Amino acid sequence: MKIVIVRRISQVFFFLLFIWFCFVLVLGDRWYQLRGWPVNWFLELDPLVAIGTVLTSGQLYGGLLWAVVTLVLTVFLGRVFCGWVCPFGTMHQFLGWVFHRNKRAPEKAELNKYRPAQAIKYYILAAMIGAAGTGLVYQITSYLGSRKWGWITIATVIVICVGLLVAYRFRVLPSFLKRRYIMWGLGFAVAVGVLSAIVGRRLWGDGLLLTGILDPIPLVYRSVTLFVLGIGEGLTQMERYYVGAWLIGTFFIAALLLNAIAPRFYCRFICPLGALFGLLVRWTPWRIGKTQARCSQCGLCQKDCEGASDPHGRFRVSECVMCMNCLHVCPRDLIKYGPDRSASGEFNTPKIDRRGFIITLGAGVLSVPALRLTGLTGPNWSPRVIRPPGALAEAEFLKRCIKCGQCMKICPSNIIQPALLEAGVEGIWTPILNFRIGTSGCQLNCVACSNVCPTGALRPLTVEEKLGRGKFASRGPVKLGTASVDHGRCLPWAKDTPCIVCQEVCPVTPKAIYVREVYRELRDGVCHVVQATNTEIVVDGPQLTPGKLGSGDYAVRLLDGPDQRHRMIINNTANVIMISPLDGWDVPPRKNTRVAIELRLQLPYVDPNLCIGCGMCEHECPVSGLRAIRVTAENESREKRHALTF
Numbered sequence: 001m002k003i004v005i006v007r008r009i010s011q012v013f014f015f016l017l018f019i020w021f022c023f024v025l026v027l028g029d030r031w032y033q034l035r036g037w038p039v040n041w042f043l044e045l046d047p048l049v050a051i052g053t054v055l056t057s058g059q060l061y062g063g064l065l066w067a068v069v070t071l072v073l074t075v076f077l078g079r080v081f082c083g084w085v086c087p088f089g090t091m092h093q094f095l096g097w098v099f100h101r102n103k104r105a106p107e108k109a110e111l112n113k114y115r116p117a118q119a120i121k122y123y124i125l126a127a128m129i130g131a132a133g134t135g136l137v138y139q140i141t142s143y144l145g146s147r148k149w150g151w152i153t154i155a156t157v158i159v160i161c162v163g164l165l166v167a168y169r170f171r172v173l174p175s176f177l178k179r180r181y182i183m184w185g186l187g188f189a190v191a192v193g194v195l196s197a198i199v200g201r202r203l204w205g206d207g208l209l210l211t212g213i214l215d216p217i218p219l220v221y222r223s224v225t226l227f228v229l230g231i232g233e234g235l236t237q238m239e240r241y242y243v244g245a246w247l248i249g250t251f252f253i254a255a256l257l258l259n260a261i262a263p264r265f266y267c268r269f270i271c272p273l274g275a276l277f278g279l280l281v282r283w284t285p286w287r288i289g290k291t292q293a294r295c296s297q298c299g300l301c302q303k304d305c306e307g308a309s310d311p312h313g314r315f316r317v318s319e320c321v322m323c324m325n326c327l328h329v330c331p332r333d334l335i336k337y338g339p340d341r342s343a344s345g346e347f348n349t350p351k352i353d354r355r356g357f358i359i360t361l362g363a364g365v366l367s368v369p370a371l372r373l374t375g376l377t378g379p380n381w382s383p384r385v386i387r388p389p390g391a392l393a394e395a396e397f398l399k400r401c402i403k404c405g406q407c408m409k410i411c412p413s414n415i416i417q418p419a420l421l422e423a424g425v426e427g428i429w430t431p432i433l434n435f436r437i438g439t440s441g442c443q444l445n446c447v448a449c450s451n452v453c454p455t456g457a458l459r460p461l462t463v464e465e466k467l468g469r470g471k472f473a474s475r476g477p478v479k480l481g482t483a484s485v486d487h488g489r490c491l492p493w494a495k496d497t498p499c500i501v502c503q504e505v506c507p508v509t510p511k512a513i514y515v516r517e518v519y520r521e522l523r524d525g526v527c528h529v530v531q532a533t534n535t536e537i538v539v540d541g542p543q544l545t546p547g548k549l550g551s552g553d554y555a556v557r558l559l560d561g562p563d564q565r566h567r568m569i570i571n572n573t574a575n576v577i578m579i580s581p582l583d584g585w586d587v588p589p590r591k592n593t594r595v596a597i598e599l600r601l602q603l604p605y606v607d608p609n610l611c612i613g614c615g616m617c618e619h620e621c622p623v624s625g626l627r628a629i630r631v632t633a634e635n636e637s638r639e640k641r642h643a644l645t646f
Contacts, residue, residue, distance in 0.1 A: 003337075004328040010084045011093070018042055018087035022224050025409040025452070040406065040454035042087065045070050046217040048273045049402055053455050055132035056207035056399035061456040071280065078284050079277045082267060083306065083321040088216040089267055093306055093323070095256055096263025108303040111262050114310045118268050118319060119352045123360040125275040128211045130364025135207040137365055206377075206395050208368045208426050212402035214272050222405035222429065223252035226418065229409075241437050242408065243417045248429070264306050267321065275350075278318035282348045288326065288335060289315055289342025295334050301326035311335060314345040376424040381642070383632035385423045386433040386481050386613065388416050389442065389466055390450030390458040393638050394423075400457035403429035407449035407458060414438030415615065416449060431458075433480065433615060435631060441615030442480060444507055481613030482635040482644060483513070483606050489628040492601045496520055498553045500602050502617035502629050512610035513617060513629075515602035519555060519566060525597040526559070532591075534584035536576055539595065543574045549597065550578075559594040566598065608635055608644050 021039045040063060043049055050067035054060050070081050082089050100108060212218040226242045227249035242248075258265035267274050281287075288311065301311040304325035309316040311326040326335045374380060377395050388407055391397050408416045408431055415438040418429045431449070435441055450461040461478065464470045468477035483502075491497040503513040527541025537556070548554075555566040556577055563585065571578045577597070589595065606629075613631045621627040635644045 002328060003324045007084055007322075007324055011090045014085045015087045015090045018220075019224070022221070022229060022409075025225055025406065039452065041066065042217050043221065043402070043404055043406075043454040045081070045085070046215065046273065047071050047074075048211050048215050048276055049218070049455065051276070052128070052132045052209050052211040052215075052402070053400050055129070055136065056209045057396065058135075059456075061400075061454070063454060074277050074280050075284055077286050078281050078288070078317075078320060078322045079274070079307075080322045082274055082277060083323045086216060086273075088220040089264070089321070091220070091256060092259055092264045092266055095259040096265075096306070099260045100263060105299065105303050109299045112302050112305045112308050114308045114316055114319065115268075116351065118308065119350060120269050121271055121275040122278070122350055122352045123356060124214060124270065125272040125279075126357050126360040127364035127367070128214075128272055130361040131208040131210050131368055132364075133207055134365050134368040206368075206399060208371065209399055209402065210426070211272065212404060213428070214270060215402070216266070216271055216273055218402045218404040219252070219255075222403060222418075223248055225409040226405045227252060240414045243434060243437070244420045244429075245418075247420070248418065262308075264321070267306075268308055268319070274321075278350050281317050281320075284317070285339050286337065287315075287317055287339075287341070287346075288320055288322070288324075288337050289340060289346065290344045291334050291336055291340075293344045295332065295344075298331065300329045300331065301335060304329055312344075314347060315342040316347045316351075318347070318350040371424065371426055374424050376427070381633075381639075382422055383481075383634055383642075384432075385419070385427070386615075386631060386633050386636070387638065388431050388433060388449045388458055389447065389478050389480060390453070390461045391638055392457060392459060397457050397638075398423075398426055398430070400455045401430045402455055402457075404454065405429070405431075406452045406454065407431050410448045410452045411438075412446060412448065413440045413443055415440075415442060415619075433631075435615030435618040436627065438619070441617070441619045442613075444614065477508075477612050479612045479635055479637040480615070481631045481633045482608050482611045483613065483615075483617050483629050483631045485604050485606060486626075486628050486630065489623055489626065490604065491623065491628065492603050493628075496522075496599055496601065498599070498601060499622060500604065501620050501622055502604050503602070505616045505620045507614060507616055508610055508612060510610065512607050512612070513604050514607065515604055518601050518603060519557075519598040520601055522597050522599060527595060527597070529589045529591055529593045529595060530575075532585075532588040532593075534586075534588055535581050536578050537589060537595065538576050540575070544572050544577075546573050547571065553600050555598050555600055557596050557598055558589055559596055561589075561593065566600075569597075604629070611635070 021037065021041070024037050024039055038044075044063045044066040047067040047070050050060060050064040053064065073080055100111060103111070212222075227245050230240060230242055230245055231249075255266045255270075262268065290311070295312070297312060299312060304323075305311055306323040306325065307316075307319040307321040309319035309321075311320075324337070327337060372378075376382060377398065381394065385394075387394075387397060388411075392400065403418070405418065408418060415433050415435055416431045417434045417437065419427050419432045421428065422432060423430060433442065444467060445463050447461040447463055447466055450458040453460075465472045465475075466478045468475055485493065485502075487493040491499040500515055503511060503515050506513040524542055527539040530538040530540050532538065549569040550571040552568065554569045556569055556579065557566050558564055567579045567583050567585075569577055570580050577595075613633075613636065615631045617629045618627045618631050621629050633639070634642055636642050
């Protein structure tokens with residue numbers, strides 16, 4: 001069987017496996033659906049996910065050890081993940097074929113020529129690694145800057161470099177000491193010295209994980225599960241909505257449509273994971289290359305080259321995605337895959353400007369304190385950013401979340417939504433709870449989101465821990481936030497309308513929402529008795545709506561005399577009020593006695609010690625638009641500094 005056929009079979013297999021994993025998240029948690037299926041396997045194979053989370057958090061989540069397999073295969077065999085496994089790469093390769101299948105061979109060869117702009121992906125990778133490694137920069141510089149000998153070392157290096165530059169000027173140095181090495185040493189020492197003086201824990205102490213925005217595996221997971229399967233509503237048994245899905249979908253479709261410009265456009269020019277692989281394959285012992293330098297230059301190999309790696313000339317190892325097309329089409333069989341280097345020469349490293357790479361790396365580092373100036377992870381934290389159960393403290397959460405969307409799709413209530421700018425730029429597409437969307441609040445017995453997270457941004461919970469039962473009873477339940485009643489919008493508080501929906505749906509025991517009964521006088525509700533019996537009074541006030549007062553929520557009270565007890569109204573006509581014979585007056589009210597018609601209301605209150613922020617009350621609140629009872633992040637378990645103070 002030809003190697004190209006094997007590669008296509010591999011691509012189809014892994015693509016269908018990926019689609020199946022996405023469907024599993026949609027369909028449910030029965031044995032043939034979620035349980036037992038490694039739905040995060042592609043994410044765990046992604047080395048950029050592993051490296052990014054290690055740089056930001058200093059820890060490697062267990063499942064991400066699979067990334068070591070990908071790294072080893074890449075180092076020894078080349079970018080096989082890109083050409084044989086990556087589902088996003090398969091989409092690009094297929095669409096590239098669709099867009100350009102009718103072009104003539106010279107046109108295809110021109111499209112597949114290497115372009116200097118393919119170096120852009122390496123600068124993107126540098127910026128992301130720089131942002132993720134900011135915490136490491138802080139640790140190094142603060143360690144040196146906090147010690148006397150550290151400053152002495154920095155000053156000594158600067159003095160030595162300046163002295164060497166002077167010696168270089170008078171040409172008294174040995175030849176191996178080149179000027180650029182001295183300048184690099186001087187620049188590094190000065191940079192460390194400056195950073196040691198300016199960095200601080202508040203803005204520089206934590207790295208920023210932005211890899212999930214452009215990393216192809218989280219990107220394709222997020223796009224397929226939230227957008228593609230989202231618009232295919234017939235595939236699920238319930239309506240599902242995702243805030244900002246249009247932005248996710250636009251980004252995804254734009255990435256695919258770029259293949260109309262060049263095949264695998266995203267892979268060649270943007271993909272940071274491909275850039276990481278391109279840096280690793282420099283040392284690969286097995287590679288594609290020509291067996292002899294001279295050939296007919298027919299251009300067939302370049303016509304079908306998916307990576308634009310110039311297989312007909314000096315081969316670019318870092319750009320080759322191991323599609324094997326060149327082996328298949330070469331009419332003279334001059335291209336082989338093996339341990340020998342290409343006879344026509346190779347570029348072992350990507351063609352990138354070292355100065356530009358370092359500047360981009362530094363820009364990534366500097367972006368972190370710039371973004372942190374908003375204070376959204378500090379004193380300016382947003383109370384509307386409510387994270388799913390099991391979420392780590394905000395700073396730690398942002399170090400680990402790769403924005404893959406797994407927790408959003410698995411949520412049976414559809415309340416986990418991708419954030420836009422609620423949590424700042426660094427929190428874009430991270431999960432937040434929106435209790436207005438979906439079928440309910442956070443279900444008490446559901447911990448699916450915490451157990452599907454591939455990086456530990458949501459730590460795995462059991463139902464017992466979430467509810468604070470068994471061995472977790474001393475800690476109490478996991479609190480997502482606290483509900484608060486808006487007295488300006490609540491029906492009983494502001495509109496004199498009976499409603500206890502929030503209290504009825506509160507799922508905790510004892511209920512976190514309780515009511516206090518009050519009576520409020522109706523507008524124009526004071527009138528005078530015209531005549532009366534023990535159970536009926538005729539009043540002279542404005543005409544009443546027949547039957548309206550008999551709902552059980554209305555009472556009548558005498559304003560004159562000693563008996564001013566409330567008596568429930570059981571029925572009424574336009575000017576007659578009737579009360580129960582069991583609750584009648586001993587002596588009928590006298591003519592011209594003032595009476596008040598009052599409404600019995602149950603005003604809701606929230607006990608913050610019992611409220612877990614599940615959002616059931618906010619979801620079911622009958623006030624449309626801005627709910628009259630809303631959950632905010634105050635009192636959440638994950639951030640002690642967000643506790644309510646009394």
